Amino acid sequence: MVYFVDGQGFPGHKPTTGDEYKREATKFHLEGYPNKPVKLDSNRYHLIVSAACPWAHRAMLVRKLKDLSEITLSVVSPYRDDDHGWNFATDLDEEKYSSSDVRPTEDKASGLNFKYLHQIYTKSDTNYTGNITTPVLYDAKIEKIISNESWDIIRFLDRAFLPGPNAYIEYNLYPKANEKKTDSVGMWVQNGINNAVYKAGLSKSQKAYEEAVENVFDFLDEAESLLAVSRYLCSNNELSVADIQLVTTLLRFDDVYYLLFKCSKRRLRSYYNLTSYLRELYQMPGVASTVDMDQIKDHYYSNFTSANPNQVVPKGSSLSSFKLQHDRDKKFSPKSKEKTSVAIEEDQTNAASRRAKGEYVRGVSQQRRWITRDGDGDNELPAEKGRYHLYVANNCPWCHRTMMARAILGLEDVISVDVLFYRRDPDNGWQFLPDESELRQDELDNRGSLLDGKVATIDSINNHKYAPEIYKMVGSKEKSVPILFDKKTNTIVNNESAEIIRMFATGFQEFHRKGSPNLYPEEMAEEIDSLNAWIYPMINNGAYKAGFNKKQEVYEKAFDTYFEAFDRLEGILNSRRFLTG
Numbered sequence: 001m002v003y004f005v006d007g008q009g010f011p012g013h014k015p016t017t018g019d020e021y022k023r024e025a026t027k028f029h030l031e032g033y034p035n036k037p038v039k040l041d042s043n044r045y046h047l048i049v050s051a052a053c054p055w056a057h058r059a060m061l062v063r064k065l066k067d068l069s070e071i072t073l074s075v076v077s078p079y080r081d082d083d084h085g086w087n088f089a090t091d092l093d094e095e096k097y098s099s100s101d102v103r104p105t106e107d108k109a110s111g112l113n114f115k116y117l118h119q120i121y122t123k124s125d126t127n128y129t130g131n132i133t134t135p136v137l138y139d140a141k142i143e144k145i146i147s148n149e150s151w152d153i154i155r156f157l158d159r160a161f162l163p164g165p166n167a168y169i170e171y172n173l174y175p176k177a178n179e180k181k182t183d184s185v186g187m188w189v190q191n192g193i194n195n196a197v198y199k200a201g202l203s204k205s206q207k208a209y210e211e212a213v214e215n216v217f218d219f220l221d222e223a224e225s226l227l228a229v230s231r232y233l234c235s236n237n238e239l240s241v242a243d244i245q246l247v248t249t250l251l252r253f254d255d256v257y258y259l260l261f262k263c264s265k266r267r268l269r270s271y272y273n274l275t276s277y278l279r280e281l282y283q284m285p286g287v288a289s290t291v292d293m294d295q296i297k298d299h300y301y302s303n304f305t306s307a308n309p310n311q312v313v314p315k316g317s318s319l320s321s322f323k324l325q326h327d328r329d330k331k332f333s334p335k336s337k338e339k340t341s342v343a344i345e346e347d348q349t350n351a352a353s354r355r356a357k358g359e360y361v362r363g364v365s366q367q368r369r370w371i372t373r374d375g376d377g378d379n380e381l382p383a384e385k386g387r388y389h390l391y392v393a394n395n396c397p398w399c400h401r402t403m404m405a406r407a408i409l410g411l412e413d414v415i416s417v418d419v420l421f422y423r424r425d426p427d428n429g430w431q432f433l434p435d436e437s438e439l440r441q442d443e444l445d446n447r448g449s450l451l452d453g454k455v456a457t458i459d460s461i462n463n464h465k466y467a468p469e470i471y472k473m474v475g476s477k478e479k480s481v482p483i484l485f486d487k488k489t490n491t492i493v494n495n496e497s498a499e500i501i502r503m504f505a506t507g508f509q510e511f512h513r514k515g516s517p518n519l520y521p522e523e524m525a526e527e528i529d530s531l532n533a534w535i536y537p538m539i540n541n542g543a544y545k546a547g548f549n550k551k552q553e554v555y556e557k558a559f560d561t562y563f564e565a566f567d568r569l570e571g572i573l574n575s576r577r578f579l580t581g
Contacts, residue, residue, distance in 0.1 A: 001303075002085035002118060007127045009118060011083050014131060019205035020212075021198055026149040027130040033159040035176065040070035040161045041141075046109035047071050047153075048117065048136040050086065051102040051292045052078040052299030054194065054248040055150040056135040060102065061244050062157045062173065064286040067164030071157075074108045076117055076134065078299035085132040086117035101289040109138040120145065151186070154241050168285045173241045178234060185233050185242040192219030193249050201261025201307055209262065216257075217265050220274065227273040228530075231332040243281065250278045251291060254318040256300045260307050269321060269564055270571020272534065279326035293319045321564060327533065346541060358551030360558075362541055365496035366476055367483075371507040381486060381493060383507040385414045388493065389461050390500075391470065391483040393420040393430055397540070398497040399482040405501045410513020415504075420467060420481060421456040429479040430467035432459050461487060498532065527580050538565035 003014040003024075016022055047063060049056035063071055076086040077093045089104035097103040107114045114120055118132045124144040137147045137156070147153050158173040174182055196219065199212035223246070226233065234240040249257070253268040269275050282288060301313040346362045354361050368379075375382030390406070392399035406415055418432070425431040433456040436444065464470055470485070471478045474492050484493045484500050494500055505519040520528060542562040549555045572579060 001080060001131065002083070003131045004118065004121065004128050006129055007122055007125075009084070019203060019208040021202040021204075021208075023195055023198065024131045026133065026147075027128070028124070028136075028145045028148045030147045030149075030152045030156050033155050033174070035159070037160055037162045040068060040164075042070050043072065044139065044141050045071045046074060046138040046140060048074045048076065048107075048109055048120070048134060048138060049102075050076050050078065050134045050299065051100070051104075051290075051295045053134050054252055055133070057248040057251075057290065058150045058241075058244050059135040059137070059153045059157065060290045061248070061287065062154045062241070064290055065167065065169045065239075065284065066158065066161070066173075067167040068157060068161055069164055069166075072108050073102075073105070075102055075105045077104045078295040078302075080299075080303050081116065084116045084118060086134065087115055088117070097292065097295060100292045100295065102292050102295070104295075109136075109140065110143075111140070121148075151190070151245075154244055158241060169239060171238055173239055173244065175240075178240070182234055182240045182242055185240070186245055188219075189233070189242055189245045189249075192216075192222075194245060197249060197253075197257040197261050197263055200263050201257065201304070213263055213265065216263050220266070220268070220271060224271045224273050227277050231328055232277075236332055239281075247278060247281045250274065251282070251322070252296055252300075255293060255297060259314065260300055260304060262307075266571045266574060267567060269318065270568050270574075272530075272568055272572075275321075275568070276326040276328055276331075279322055279324060280328040282322040283326070288322075291319070291322075293317050320560065324561060324564070346537060358549050358554040360545045360548035362544065365480065365494075366478055367474065367492045367495040368499065369493045370499070371484075371493060371503045373507055373509065383503075383511065384488075385511055386416070387486065387488050388415050389485040389487050390415055390417045391420065391459075391467065391481055391485060392417060393422060393481050395422045396481055398480075401497045402482045402484075402500045402504070405504045405519065408519070409504055409508070409516045411504060411508060411511060414508060414511045416460075418457045418460050425466060428466040428468060430481055432465055433457055461485060462490075498536070524580055531579055534565065534568075538562065539569070 001013050002009050002011055004010070014024055047059055049060055051057070051060075060073070062068070063073070074088065076088055077090055079087075079090075079093075081087045088107050093104040107120070110120050110123060112119075112123075114123075117134070117136070120136065120138065121128050121132055124138075133148055135148065135150055135153055136145050137153050138144070139146045147156065155174045159176075163170045193216060196212055196216045200209055200216055203209035203212055223233075230236055232239055233242045233246065250268060253263070257263045258267055268278070282291070297313050297317070301308050302311045305311065346364070369381060370377075370379060371381050371383050371388070373383055374380075390402060392403055394400075403417075406412060406417075420430045421433055423431075459465070459470075462470060462473070467481055467483065468477075468479050470483055470492065473490070476492075478495065480495060482497055482500060483495050484503075485491070486493050494503070502520055538561055542558065542565060546555060546558040546562050549558055569579075
């Protein structure tokens with residue numbers, strides 16, 4: 001970094017007083033924004049950026065999303081020259097970042113092929129005083145910088161020019177009708193996270209650091225809550241410049257600010273809504289091409305020597321996680337506003353081809369009748385003591401759920417149980433207690449040590465030997481457990497563990513043990529269902545997807561998704577006793 005006073009350059013940041021990091025105000029500003037967009041003049045406007053800089057990244061995103069390709073792009077090296085500040089591409093840069101869509105370039109703006117950015121600053125103002133920063137918007141017609149303030153630049157680009165023919169976003173990111181709200185939210189983002197991470201990372205005292213880092217996570221907590229009910233920061237339907245301001249910091253959070261700037265209370269990926277929001281924006285057409293994590297890390301870890309004096313750049317990156325599935329479109333579709341059932345099924349889209357590619361795809365449970373207090377609705381049965389029977393296997397996690405709920409709610413005398421043997425028959429699947437001749441000695445010795453004093457039971461209701469025989473009673477070829485059975489009508493009620501748990505919690509309330517918890521309170525149903533929407537596929541089923549796939553690349557993707565989900569759970573449970581409440 002260099003700063004200038006009356007056109008003379010000095011290495012380093014402009015000296016400041018106090019322990020708190022203070023960002024120097026930019027000096028080139030636009031006077032308002034046009035109300036009517038026009039077609040871009042070729043080669044008039046030039047954008048000078050650092051691919052590593054979040055402030056410059058804002059401008060790159062607007063240029064890309066609105067296809068303003070008539071604005072030429074010059075990219076400085078991520079390695080700033082100690083004596084001269086930002087420099088344009090060197091031979092090393094061209095070799096190291098040759099595959100990047102935003103690799104460092106020569107100076108395309110001034111027409112003079114300057115080596116350093118400060119030369120364009122002093123060409124525009126020979127007595128320039130201030131820091132040399134990106135982004136820069138240069139007007140070749142008047143041969144001057146017209147702005148080096150990202151706040152102005154992204155609003156100007158949106159308002160001044162018509163979208164190009166390949167624009168992904170054709171509406172206004174900074175609509176005049178909503179500019180007050182957009183600016184208010186934008187300032188909240190600017191102070192709460194864009195500047196705050198720097199205040200945390202570049203503080204000069206423990207007190208200043210602790211205050212700054214608390215502000216960072218106060219913001220993230222508030223943003224997480226906002227994005228739980230709104231798809232974007234200012235609207236459910238359309239992006240705004242406030243979203244552009246936020247996403248460039250989020251993209252860098254886990255790789256840079258969490259580590260280098262010590263914003264380490266929680267990783268960003270532990271925030272469910274912020275993570276899903278980030279993925280949606282990253283996956284918008286063109287956005288990924290503006291993200292060069294190598295340049296980002298090389299810049300921060302090599303230039304911020306007060307935080308990293310040895311300039312060692314850490315390996316690894318969160319970049320691949322930005323490509324994982326998000327739920328923003330489903331969550332905020334019109335249908336999602338209706339009350340939906342708890343998430344309990346895996347997406348079956350192209351299931352056969354996914355299985356052929358090695359992915360484990362769990363099938364969908366077919367027995368789905370419902371037990372309610374009165375049983376008055378279609379396909380409903382009434383809750384009655386002693387009427388229903390549960391078939392489980394002790395080693396099955398889906399069965400374990402149902403047994404836990406039965407015990408917690410005190411339904412042991414209300415719903416009877418038979419236990420299948422833990423070893424499945426190779427030909428017939430889940431089996432009841434085998435004959436003694438089929439048991440190993442250790443199984444004979446320990447058969448009294450598990451549930452209800454037995455390692456397994458016989459089928460006390462139907463006297464079947466195997467679980468699939470119970471399914472044959474209703475014409476099904478299914479094989480899974482648990483099974484909730486109706487002894488009165490001699491038929492299966494339900495074989496989906498998540499629904500069985502919820503029926504125990506809601507349908508059998510009059511039979512609950514006094515003082516037992518409400519496992520599915522109505523006022524928390526939406527929050528519980530939202531958690532289940534990712535816990536089911538990523539954790540409950542995630543272990544199976546990692547363990548039962550058939551190809552290395554499929555395994556690695558499942559593995560990463562599984563442990564990402566645990567990181568998210570860890571983040572939640574860092575600040576609360578249970579997942580909800």
